[in-house]
Amino acid sequence: MDRRTVLKGLAGAGGLALSGGLSAPAIAQGASARTLRFVPQANLANFDPIWGTQYVVRNAAALVWDTLYGIDSSLVPQRQMVESEQVSDDGTIWTFKLRPGLKFHDGEPVRSKDVVASLTRWAARDPMGLMITALQQELTAVDDRTFKWVLKQPFPKILYALGKNNSPCAFIMPERIAQTDPFKQIGEYVGSGPMKFAKGEWVPGAKAVFEKFADYAPRQEKASWLAGGKQMLVDRIEWIVMPDAATAAAALQNGEIDWWENPIADLVPVLKNNKNISVDIGDPLGNIGSFRMNFLYPPFNDVRARRAVLMAMSQEDYMRSIVGDDNSLWKPLPGFFTPDTPLYSEMGGEILKGKRDLDAAKKLLAESGYSGQPVTCLVAQDQPITKAMGDVTADLLKKLGMNVDFVATDWGTVGSRRALKTPPGQGGWNMFHTWHAGADCTNPAPYTAIRANGDKAWFGWPTSPNTEKEVSSWFEAKNLDEEKAAIGRLNKAALDDVVYAPTGFFLSYTAWRKNISGIAKGPLPFFWGVSKSA
């Protein structure tokens, strides 16, 4: 081999590349106008909405799989795949009939046996599903379009459970897919929703493509969140994952993408100044910031220490660390439930209102017996929200005279370490930060973080019998007034015992090109009714 041979080889390879490349076609203009290019909030790394319960998976799944009922923008479940339902007088036997003409993407009709298998798999992973399963006598297919759910005692929230938008949603899959172990991932992505998943074009972590399902039979009612007619006005939706926010902002300004689900607050002013871009609140249900204190170990095994932190904390500090100076993006939250929703309550919220009393908080902390032991505070630095809140908390604890062991790490590590029940000095923890989607905090059903049943509760393992009692009261409530009363008492009990510390309510923006219309505000991006002009 000599130099000339190498050079000839290189030239040949270059020529081959050129000759092969020049003849390729470009995308036609019409196709571009029928394709919606969307940047989701996160990477769609898997696509089983029961196995993986991340919001981004649910959002994509809502295109491909349909639900029996759908929550509308008033938070009321409406029929979706179901044509009618009947309930026995004692409330224990539910008989459902499916709409005619429902088809899966493989051409097979949707049958009751598919519904039974899907609900069985969903119920094994969903908190409300588990509650129904505990009451279940049988779930059977009566005929191809009718199925029956027989319970040992009434479960008034059953339609809400079937239509809720909290993850995991009760998506209906073909029986052969739904029979997969709920703790194992499905391998086929066949649904009966308005879009088909183009598995061949899926580059996990980079791109997911959905194509219009020609045989989809939308309802005739106007679309409202997961309810009503899911009319698709584009033929193709491309989910383009962009890890860098500045790149996404530039791509939106340049017209390379059409809709960016979650622009970060820092870049919103730039987008607002662009005449081709619309910016508005994406999800009116927003998010609730929180940090959780570990009930198992000192100092936070004493309610006085937990209340001392609550007395001293300023929600405004937390919220400004997340949203900056934009006052329209946050609200104080003297409670646990999503503001401006029917069950919102401030009962018992005095401890979070008014001027912060650091001296009283210090006194209460001293009464709890705190004597300077390290407080292990886990803070995920790769999540801007938790990082911002963690910095505020560290400052707060120092002002209270606490000895802060600030563990700056990534979300993956926080996720596994928070599950440890060992003492803080042996790998455990005292506090960690997170946030909850407002849609999950409208009532206790999907609200795992509000539960206070000790060992069975969410991380931090709070114990508060009064809180649990009022959760049960809500489930048993027969009308809205009873529900409201139960939630008021629940809010007070959870604040009295400090199940967790709410740091405030915050909203975020969504942004799109002005040639896109029909974007609805809601807890997830709804693509039905969205159109694109050239």
Place this chain on the structure above:
Amino acid sequence: MLSYILRRIVSTLPVMAIVALFVFSLLYIAPGDPAVVIAGDQASPEDVERIRQSLGLDRPFLIQFGSWVWRILHGDLGTSIFTNLPVSTMIGQRLGPTLSLMMVTLLLTIVVAVPLGVVAAWKAGSFIDRAIMAFAVFGFSLPVFVVGYVLAYVFALELEWLPVQGYTPLTEGFWPWLQNLILPAVALGCVYIALIARITRATMLEVLQQDYIRTARAKGLGQGGILFVHALKNAAVPIVTVIGIGIALLIGGAVVTESVFAIPGLGRLTIDAILRRDYPVIQGIVLLFSFVYVLVNLMIDVTYTIVDPRIRY
């Protein structure tokens, strides 16, 4: 030569084995748990544990390592915990963009850096030399992502000449392919252009002092011939070495560049896999990168024999 290449390839096997053991052990002891990520924020500890069991992550280290090695020996890199796709398929999807980026960057680097270095050496001490070396200092100093943002702002947002992000396969046309790679390649190439230009200058300065160069001048040979035929040929060995090292370093640089320009390459796949603790993907990519490093070193050694016939193995 052929036996030398074969010997070198065989000698990579123990290297790869050590890398495999090292990577597997490191991931095993590293904090984090993919089951937690899969289960989502609202999952109960029991759900997380059941997912761990279904993924086989609760098995002892030696059993996990043994079954992984067994699969590797059968040419199976495993299946991604998250996507349920074979790791080889995921790597295959990402190979094209990364190779394209590296190829264009390397080409750009060589085409720009070597002439710059030669000219700087030729005009040593002059304004041109100082300007080139000042550029080299800038190239070294500016982080890739800063250069990337500035380039995207100027050439994509302001001038609208090139796209901000993305990747188009070569099969969809040469220009669509190239236009997505120009900005990332320039951003990524800056540091390597600086490095290679400096090395070329230093080596050329030494060669230009040699007697045979003086002889060539005395015989009336043109400046171009002296610089690019006689001098550069004899300065090539260290330049080739640095270019080879640069190829290896490009892999690391591609991680940042692919994120800034939203190129779906191996760099982004690596970052995503690490953040989610997708162990089979991390292991597969590290093995691949290790193999590429070894291969690049072998190619450099072979290239020596082409640029300098005195070198024989």
